[in-house]
Amino acid sequence: MKTLLLENILTAMNIQPNEKQKGIRIKTVTYDRSEIRSHTLYFRWNDRELPVETIKNYKNVFIVTDTPFSNMERLNPKQIIMVKDLKDSFFKFTSYYRHLFNIPVVAITGTCGKSTTKEMLKYILEETHNVQATISSKNADYYNLPYLMGIDEDTDVAVFETAVSKKRDMTESCKYFYPTIGIMTMIDVDHTDKIRSFEDYLAEKAKIMQGMNNEGILILNSDDPYLSSIDTSKFKGEIITFGKNKDAIFRIKKYQYNTSGMTFWMEYKQREFKGYISGLGGHNVYNAAASLAAAVILGVDIHYALKRLSSFHHMRSHFQIMEGRNQITLVDDTWKSNPASLRKGLETLSRIALPSQRKIAVLGRMAALGKYADEEYEKAGQLLGYTGVDILITKGFIAKDFQKPAIEAGVNPQNVYHFSDADEMKRFFDSFLIPNDIVYFKTGGEDSDFDDVIDYLRS
Numbered sequence: 001m002k003t004l005l006l007e008n009i010l011t012a013m014n015i016q017p018n019e020k021q022k023g024i025r026i027k028t029v030t031y032d033r034s035e036i037r038s039h040t041l042y043f044r045w046n047d048r049e050l051p052v053e054t055i056k057n058y059k060n061v062f063i064v065t066d067t068p069f070s071n072m073e074r075l076n077p078k079q080i081i082m083v084k085d086l087k088d089s090f091f092k093f094t095s096y097y098r099h100l101f102n103i104p105v106v107a108i109t110g111t112c113g114k115s116t117t118k119e120m121l122k123y124i125l126e127e128t129h130n131v132q133a134t135i136s137s138k139n140a141d142y143y144n145l146p147y148l149m150g151i152d153e154d155t156d157v158a159v160f161e162t163a164v165s166k167k168r169d170m171t172e173s174c175k176y177f178y179p180t181i182g183i184m185t186m187i188d189v190d191h192t193d194k195i196r197s198f199e200d201y202l203a204e205k206a207k208i209m210q211g212m213n214n215e216g217i218l219i220l221n222s223d224d225p226y227l228s229s230i231d232t233s234k235f236k237g238e239i240i241t242f243g244k245n246k247d248a249i250f251r252i253k254k255y256q257y258n259t260s261g262m263t264f265w266m267e268y269k270q271r272e273f274k275g276y277i278s279g280l281g282g283h284n285v286y287n288a289a290a291s292l293a294a295a296v297i298l299g300v301d302i303h304y305a306l307k308r309l310s311s312f313h314h315m316r317s318h319f320q321i322m323e324g325r326n327q328i329t330l331v332d333d334t335w336k337s338n339p340a341s342l343r344k345g346l347e348t349l350s351r352i353a354l355p356s357q358r359k360i361a362v363l364g365r366m367a368a369l370g371k372y373a374d375e376e377y378e379k380a381g382q383l384l385g386y387t388g389v390d391i392l393i394t395k396g397f398i399a400k401d402f403q404k405p406a407i408e409a410g411v412n413p414q415n416v417y418h419f420s421d422a423d424e425m426k427r428f429f430d431s432f433l434i435p436n437d438i439v440y441f442k443t444g445g446e447d448s449d450f451d452d453v454i455d456y457l458r459s
Helices: 006-012 086-098 114-125 141-149 169-177 198-206 282-297 302-309 339-352 370-386 398-408 422-432 448-457
Strands: 028-030 040-043 061-065 080-082 105-109 131-133 157-161 181-184 217-221 238-243 250-257 261-268 271-278 320-323 329-332 359-363 391-395 416-419 438-442
Touching: 006 086, 028 141, 040 086, 061 086, 086 141, 086 169, 105 114, 105 169, 114 131, 114 157, 114 282, 114 302, 141 169, 157 169, 169 198, 181 282, 217 282, 238 282, 250 282, 261 282, 271 282, 271 302, 282 302, 282 339, 329 448, 339 359, 339 370, 339 438, 370 398, 391 398, 391 422, 398 416, 416 422, 422 448, 438 448
Parallel strands: 028 040, 040 061, 061 080, 105 157, 105 181, 131 157, 181 217, 217 238, 238 250, 329 438, 359 391, 359 438, 391 416
Antiparallel strands: 250 261, 261 271, 320 329
């Protein structure tokens, strides 16, 4: 964080600073009580009790609030900055801080591919740029302020995931980051437990354009039917496309599977380029194309970007292939499970499995589907049959919904099993697995039993 003067912060929030508030340096801005130290500006978002006695031990702690709080009278009155509307004052501050820095900010959204695209772009840039970026897949709104405050005078570019799990998420994320470049990877059903209709979910994602003030550069997957349906007529900036579509600016011409990665050929400005990425699946080529498009827009030479990508380490638990004991192959794809990511995972499994291998799918629940749950479990179950899964194992009562449509689509009912905990699964695998099996794990429930079983089966 750049050290700030309290008087400048107050002025940005339309508060006239008094003489005693001038010349005071602020080194931390937070809404987390545990981060309060000397020289801190704290935005009091909720009604949780403040550690007043601890705060009294620090120097220059100021609390922004729109309501009184317990033991407030025990603090120096000059420490309390009372405002009419806390949210309004807070976002005046985020706008002020963000606009201290004239740097490109990339916001990445989509149902799948956000984290991988972000990590690829960060990896391309970080050898030559000071990059502030989302950590792993920690993209919940709670992290937005720490990510913003991570920008300082040394930052060259910022790359953030802007997730949408409820209404107004995109709008609020953009009020932190004010992106200049937006990337939309792909869209499918997700988070429809809180955003009740898919149409509203798609519309929420599309608000990235408003968050960019309909300016800057928008990078779109031209092969995604839902992204093709969004209204871009009000967007006055430049739209850059990637995909197999013949009109895509970054056109994926073809790709092929290797032992642990993908070789691909891409056309840009009537020139063909060859690249390689670790991690299997055509969807990873799309992620690579999106990251390359952003890198080129940011001024990176495309040959350099491709060279950097060739040494990128694929993300953990994203179709991660591991050697298991007794000559079995394990695929850990447990980072997340929604209809799109499960579909890509099963398609990739079908593509890489040898005819001699038994394809075993171990599935937990898909999360956050709301009213679309029955329909999406039906589709996924059918896909299990269509992609030639030999054995289906479900874990947890919700995941049982995969079984009936899978059997209807051709999975042998004698090869369908269900378990409730890790120990049951371990005992089953001890007697069931044979050399050359390939076992695919997928769950969206942050189920530690899956990690336990995968570790148990590793070499």
